[in-house]
Amino acid sequence: MLVKQKGIIIKTVDYGESDKIITILNEHGAKIPLMVRRAKKSKTGLQATTQLFVEGLFIYNKWRGMGTLNSIDVLNSHYDLRMDLFTNSYASLCLETIDGALDAEQVDAQLYALLSFALTQIDSGVSAQLVANIVMLKCIYYYGFDINLTQCAIKHTEQPGEFVGYSFKYDGVISRAVAHLDSHLMPLSNKVIYLMAILKKLPLSKINSISIHDDIVEEMSQFILLIYKEYAGVYFKSQRMINQLKRFNINLE
Structure with missing residues (x-):
């Protein structure tokens, strides 16, 4: 046939x-x-x-x-994606995340739309690291877990300006007033928490031109990779290459 x-x-x-x-x-x-x-x-x-x-x-x-x-x-x-090592590695991270989200016999058109979106955004000049973060946020459900980014896990308030970090003990973001209740709280800026909450829920059709400061994108990456490790036991092979490239750049400087 x-x-x-x-x-x-x-x-x-x-x-x-x-x-x-x-x-x-x-x-x-x-x-x-x-x-x-x-x-x-x-x-x-x-x-x-x-x-x-x-x-x-x-x-x-x-x-x-x-x-x-x-x-x-x-x-x-998508020729340009293969020409730069960092861009290639983050694009590969998008592929790896989506590949791992889909079982061999499973069919989900949303994942094709997500991959097409990711490659198009990177081609258009959007930060490949930011695009990889969006892909990983969108794929959380496929890996069998979810995260609370909009409500304090203890006080249940919904004031983004008060959030100071994420608690694996309470499985959610924590407000400044109760941060002392978790000595292992992962500090996060409220801006990072707010932007991740938006990107996680916003439909792809609503995400147009994206520009976020590199420091915020890096903070997002560290958190997202950690939640995949903690909640799904997943560590992406593509991230190893990214870490090696970052160490190489630091050594050169």
Whole structure:
């Protein structure tokens, strides 16, 4: 059966000397593994079109098991995402987060929309680190947990200006007046808490041009990575590369 589907390549694995297995997230939100024959041969023209982040119309044969790719009509190669190591690493973090959120047999069109949004935003010049934060905030539910960012977990007040940190003891943000009740409180600026609460709930269609100071974005990242570790036991491989790049930059300075 010949199938035509729009999708984005989220994973590639070399297979033998000349072949490759790619996984696309199709427009319906399903992960589709495809065998690409002679993908590593320059004469086939498939080397450039079967890389991560490539978005296109995929035409493949599908019977039982894995499909076999026939051709790709590239819609957007997202070439620039691969040229800068930091941008590439954060874009890979987006892929890894969405890939981990979706089981092999699960279908969720919202995740395809989220990935398409993320790559488009990074292409347009939005901070790749900020986009990765948005993706991770949007994927929290898929990893089986949630976080309270809008109400003090002890006093139950909803005054963002009073929030001073997040408590894993009480599973929520904490107001200044009761911060002494958790000696292990993770300090967070109220601006970071407020912005994360907005980005977590705001529909993608409402998120247009985004500009947030780098220090705030970094504070967000540290918190979001910690909640994934604490609540879901997840540590992203892409983050290891990001940490290494940051240490390398510090050493150079």
